[in-house]
Amino acid sequence: MEPLEIANRLKERFPEQVLEVTECRDQVGIIVKKDRIVEMLRWLHDDPSMQLDHLADLCGVDYLGKKDVRFEVVYNLYSIPLRHRIRIRAQVPEDDCQIESVTSIWMGADWHERECFDLFGITFNNHPDMRRVLLPEDWEGYPLRKDYPLDGGGKNWRGYDEVLEKSKRLRKFDFYGQYQDPTKSTGLEEDARK
Amino acid sequence: MELLWILIKILIVFAVVMFHVMYATYFERKVIGHMQVRMGPMRVGPHGILQPIADGLKLFFKEDIIPTVADRKVFYAAPLICLISALSAVAVVPFFEGFAIANINIGILYIFAMSSLASYGVVLAGWSSNSKYSFLGGLRSSAQVISYEVAMGLSLVGVMMLSGSLNLTDIVHAQMKSPFKIYLIPQIIGFFVFVIAMFAETNRTPFDLPEAESELVAGYCTEYSGMRFALFFMAEYIGMIVMSCLAVVCFLGGWSGPFDVPGIPFFWFLIKVYFFIFVYYWVRATLPRYRYDQLMALGWKVLIPLALLNIVLTGIIKSMFG
C-alpha cells in the first residue's frame, strides 16, 4: 500500500485526531494528537490491510521555539508481511508532558519509552518500569532538550564530584607520584595552540 | 633405619611431584597454545622453559588480600585441606616394583578417601569467602565431586574383582596375567566410566563449571590471591597427577611395558601418566563446557548404571572363566 493511502485511511478512521500529513523524500509522516494514540496504533497493528507489526523506532523530538507544541513522540512503523511503512508523530505539549505507553501492543516499546523519558522528560502512563536507563538514576535534567547546554551547564554530576573527593582522600597512598589531578589542565592544550 | 629410608622416599617423591606440577602448568600452556595456532610461553628462558619459576615467584610476592567479611580461620585452612589431601594421596602410588611410600592393603580406598576430603576444602573455600560467586562455585563443585565419586568407585569395583585385592602393587601384578598385561580389554566399560569421572573429580573441562571463567569469574577461589591461590592451583594439578596414576595402575598395567628399559624402572609408568595428562590438555582445548544440571544428569543417570553394568558383567565373566 502506498504511504499516502495509509495516511488517508487513518484520517478517515480517526478524523479529529489527525492534524497534518507531511511528506519528505517519499516518506510520509502523520502528525496526530496524543489523546487516542494507543487506539490508533492498535488499529494500525491489527487491521489486516495495514499489519504494521514492527515498531522500528520510537523517539522524541524537541521543537523548542519552532512550533507551538513543544515535544513530539515519533513512531516509525513497518509492516513485515505487506512491506509498507509509515511514521506517526504525536504532539506532546510542554505543560502536559505525558502520553500513553504502547507496551501493550509492542513489548519492545518498553526500553524505547524509557530512553525517551530519560533524555526528554516525557512520562509514559501505564509503563511497567518508568525510570532512567542511560543516565544515572540521580541525574538532574533532561539532556536532549534544546535548552540543556552541550557541556552540561558547567557543573558536574554529583557522583563525579564524589569520586573526585574520594581520590583526594586516597591520595595519601600514592607512593610513586603517579597521581594526576583531572581538574587541572595538563598543559598540552597550550602547547598545541602555539 | 627403616624410618630414615621412608623419610628419604617421602622427600624424593615430594620433590618429583612438585617438579611435575610446575612443569605440568608449563606444558599445559604450550600444548593448548599449539592447538590454538599460537605458541604459548616463549619469553622466559629458551622457549619459555623458565616460565613456571617466574609464575611461582610472582605468586609468592603478591599481596595477600583477604576480604574483611571472610571467615579468617576457615579461609586460611581451606587451601591447606585441599593441598594436604591431594599430596597424601600420592603416598600409596607404586611408581615401580617395590617403590611406594606406603604399600598398604587398602590403597584404592585410601585414594578415594583423600579425594573426598579435598571436596571439603572446596566447599569451605566457597563458604568462608562470604561472597556470592564463591559460594555458588563451592556449592556446584561439591555436588559435582560427590556425584562422580560414586561412579568412580563403582567403576573400580570391576578391577578389584578381577585382581582380588585393593593393594595397588598387587593390582599391577595381577594384570600381568591379562592380554597385553593390562586390564583395559576386559574392563573397557569400567575404563570409560573411570576416565569421565576422572575429569569431573578434578574439576577439569568439560566439567569445569565450578571455575568456569566466563560465568563465575573464578568460582570458589575468586577471593584468594597470591600464595593461597597457588596452593589451590597445586592441589588441582596434583589431583590430576594422582588420578592419572590411578588410571595407569588400575587399567594400563602400572610399570609394565613391552620391553624393559635398563636402569629406569619407572619409564613405562611415566610414559603412560604423561599420556593421560596430555589427554587432559587435549580435551580442555577442544570441548565446550557442560551445564550444571546436564553434568549431574550425566553422572547419575548414565555413568552409575554403566558402572553397575560393568560390575555385573565382570562377575559373570569371572564366574564363567574362574
Place this chain on the structure above:
Amino acid sequence: MPENKAESKEIVREEVAYEPYTIAMGPQHPATHGVLKLDLELDGETILNCKPTVGFLHRGVEKLAENLSYAQTLPLTDRLDYIASMANNVAYSIAVEKLLGIEVPMRAKYIRTIVMEMARLTGHLLWLATHALDIGAMTVFLYCFRERENLLDMFEEICGARLTTSYTCVGGVRQDVTGHFLEALHAFTDDFPSKIAEYETLIDKNRIWLKRTQGVGIVSAKDAVSLGLTGPTLRGSGVDYDVRKHMPYDAYPYVDFEVPIGSKGDVYDRYRCRMEEMHQSNSIIRQCIEALPTGPIRSPDAPDIVMPYGEQKRVAADATFASGVIKLMKDNEHYIDGDVYVSAEVPKGELGFYFVSDGRGVPYRMHIRSPSYIHIGALPFLCKGQMVADVIAIIGSVDVVLGECDR
C-alpha cells in the same frame, strides 16, 4: 504436670519471609561483552527475574550530532558498533544521502557493499569467538581471530585504520580501492568457506554444544516481532525480515544472495543463521569484486569539510558551529526541511537513523535506533525461567555490543 508442660512448650510459628537470592553479574565480567550490569534474582539455579542496567558507555552521540555537521558526525558513528564500524558508516551515509537527496555513483555503491559485507564477517567472527569461549570451547576463539586478522589488515590497507574506520562518507567513499586489495580479498574469499567448515567441525555436531544451545532461550515469531528484535536474532525464530531484501540500498539489488531463516527460535538456530550468513557474505563479496564498475567514487554534491589551508586555517582554529566551519562547507540547496528514517542491516540487526532537519547544515535531531539496545531490553523476557549458565549462552546468541547500546 502435663498442663504446665504443655503451656511451656508452646509451638512458636514464625512467618519466614523468603527473599530471592540476588547476584549481580557486574559491569566487569568476562562474559557480558562490554559494560553491562545484570541483576539476576535466582531460585537455586533458575532465574526468576533479570534486570539489565546499561548506560556505562553513554557518550551523548545524539546531542553531539546536533552541533556537528553531517560530515563531522561520521567518526562518531564508527564508535557505535566498534566491531563492525564500516557497517555503521554505511548506514549513516545512506540515511544522510536520503535526507539530502544525493545520488551515489555505482562504483562507490559496490565498494560500500563490499566493505559492509566484510564488516559483517568481522562482526560474526567475533560473535562466534566470544560465544564459543563463553560456552567453553576456547580454541574456536583463536581460529576466528586468525581470520579476523586478515580482514583487519585489508581494512588497514584501504583506509588506514583497523577498528574505527571512517571510510564511507556522505556521497560515496573517501578513497578508491587498490588492485592489491581486491586480489587479497579475492584470495581470502577462496579460502574462507573451508575455514568456516573448520569451526563447524569443532562445535556444530558436538554433543555438549548441542545440549547447551538447543532448546535454550526460545522465542516465538510473534513474540520476537513484538519485542522489536531484528537481524539474525529475529530470523532464528522464523521471521523473514532482512533490510537488505525489504528496502535494498547500495548494490544489494544487483547481487544474488539468500537470507537464512531458522525455525525454532532457540540459541542453536540463531547460531546456524549467523554461520550461513557468513557463507552468503562470502559469496556477495565475490560477486561484487567480479562486477565492480569503473567510475567516480564520490558524488559531486557531497557535503564535506574542505581541508583548511592558509587563511582558512585561522578561521577554522576558533570556529564555532555557527560560523567558521559550516561556512567552509560547500553551500548547496540540498539541505531541506523535513524528516527521514532509513535503516540498514548491520551484523547485529537493523540500525536505523531518524533525522529531522530544518534546512541548516547541521541535523536538528538525530536518533539512532540501535539493535543492541532493543535486544538488551528483551533480555528479561528471554532469560525468564532459564538457568544461570543459559543466560551466558543467551547473551552470546543475542550478540550485543555495548557501544551500540549506549551510544
